[in-house]
Amino acid sequence: MKANAPEADVTVLGSGPVAGALALLLARVSPDPSRIRLCQHARPALPADQSHGQQALRTIALNHGSRSLLEPLDAWPTDGATIHTIHVSQRGRLGRTIIRHHDFEVPELGTVFPWQEVVAAQASPLAASGITLQGGSKATVVAEHDEYTQLVQDDLTWRSRIVVQADGRVDGPASNLREHPYSQVAVLATVAAAAPRAGWAWERFTREGPLALLPVHVHDSGHPSHSLHSVIWCCRPETADALCQASADEFAQQLNQAFGARLGWLTPIGARQQQALTLRWQASVLQGRRLAIGNAAQTLHPVAGQGLNLGLRDAAQLAQTLTPWLARPQGSPKALLQQFVERRRPDRRLTIAVTDFLPRIFATGLPPVEHACGLALLALDTSPSLRRPLARHLMLGLRS
Numbered sequence: 001m002k003a004n005a006p007e008a009d010v011t012v013l014g015s016g017p018v019a020g021a022l023a024l025l026l027a028r029v030s031p032d033p034s035r036i037r038l039c040q041h042a043r044p045a046l047p048a049d050q051s052h053g054q055q056a057l058r059t060i061a062l063n064h065g066s067r068s069l070l071e072p073l074d075a076w077p078t079d080g081a082t083i084h085t086i087h088v089s090q091r092g093r094l095g096r097t098i099i100r101h102h103d104f105e106v107p108e109l110g111t112v113f114p115w116q117e118v119v120a121a122q123a124s125p126l127a128a129s130g131i132t133l134q135g136g137s138k139a140t141v142v143a144e145h146d147e148y149t150q151l152v153q154d155d156l157t158w159r160s161r162i163v164v165q166a167d168g169r170v171d172g173p174a175s176n177l178r179e180h181p182y183s184q185v186a187v188l189a190t191v192a193a194a195a196p197r198a199g200w201a202w203e204r205f206t207r208e209g210p211l212a213l214l215p216v217h218v219h220d221s222g223h224p225s226h227s228l229h230s231v232i233w234c235c236r237p238e239t240a241d242a243l244c245q246a247s248a249d250e251f252a253q254q255l256n257q258a259f260g261a262r263l264g265w266l267t268p269i270g271a272r273q274q275q276a277l278t279l280r281w282q283a284s285v286l287q288g289r290r291l292a293i294g295n296a297a298q299t300l301h302p303v304a305g306q307g308l309n310l311g312l313r314d315a316a317q318l319a320q321t322l323t324p325w326l327a328r329p330q331g332s333p334k335a336l337l338q339q340f341v342e343r344r345r346p347d348r349r350l351t352i353a354v355t356d357f358l359p360r361i362f363a364t365g366l367p368p369v370e371h372a373c374g375l376a377l378l379a380l381d382t383s384p385s386l387r388r389p390l391a392r393h394l395m396l397g398l399r400s
Contacts, residue, residue: 209234
């Protein structure tokens with residue numbers, strides 16, 4: 001180990017977009033960006049014959065608020081599929097809601113990208129930011145003191161005044177972690193629509209879980225880019241197994257029956273994957289000088305696509321809160337860290353509650369509850385005063 005390794009004011013642990021966005025934001029307000037350290041954990045490379053399919057299946061919808069954050073950082077990806085309209089419905093019951101971008105006087109509600117493009121868009125601005133970039137094995141905390149935390153990554157050891165973990169599991173007392181498994185698994189696929197509707201995204205609730213179709217651009221797919229959609233189909237584990245093992249024709253039959261004819265016939269392209277779903281969150285995100293944000297603080301159900309957008313709001317609020325401290329980092333940041341926790345609590349709690357409630361309430365299988373859900377969708381559709389607060393939160397979050 002290098003005993004005289006330089007100290008860091010803030011060390012950010014994470015390889016995803018939340019970690020990168022936080023590092024870029026801190027670099028802009030730090031007098032010495034080199035004292036912002038981003039430790040990215042190297043992941044095993046996928047075989048060449050699997051990497052394209054894996055990246056294409058994993059997509060993310062960034063809302064308008066996230067665009068407002070990432071564009072000034074030069075970290076907004078290119079060639080995304082824009083969402084202007086969101087159609088929400090319930091299979092087998094009346095009632096639906098349509099949310100349109102012009103209701104909020106914004107150019108779009110969100111944009112869908114392959115996950116890897118969101119990560120890749122941050123590479124150049126990070127390299128030019130002046131921060132200290134580290135890669136290798138996972139960085140770990142080896143000692144905690146009142147004024148700093150000591151970390152190790154491979155053969156390097158250093159001290160950091162603040163440590164922020166932005167993805168992965170947080171080391172700490174088991175009593176701090178809350179976990180609520182869902183009886184649902186997400187099946188991921190890509191399909192081509194025979195009658196696509198440009199700029200539309202779809203969320204359809206079924207008795208087993210929500211079924212989402214998002215517009216997505218996948219290069220070299222052999223299909224017109226405007227016809228492609230990313231499928232996130234949440235269903236029972238046994239259903240997910242059957243869908244992933246089914247032939248392409250069998251999967252298409254099941255999907256078209258569940259979704260309906262709004263986009264014409266849906267033709268599956270390439271492989272399918274499944275992902276277990278569990279709600280996880282840290283009861284306390286602050287332990288001394290160590291802080292958890294993003295997926296390290298909470299992992300949400302994919303309904304409404306809120307996980308990454310919530311994490312980016314964490315990053316924006318944290319950078320804003322730490323700005324005065326970074327001017328003179330010799331002082332204690334603990335009061336500001338606690339202030340950050342308190343400011344983020346309402347948005348965090350509300351987003352967790354909404355994304356947990358929706359997939360559970362629509363999947364009860366109880367006719368009275370299903371009818372009530374249909375009436376709620378109808379009320380949202382016919383009353384802008386009811387629809388706008390929920391849609392605005394999903395688009396921008398609850399900001400303080």
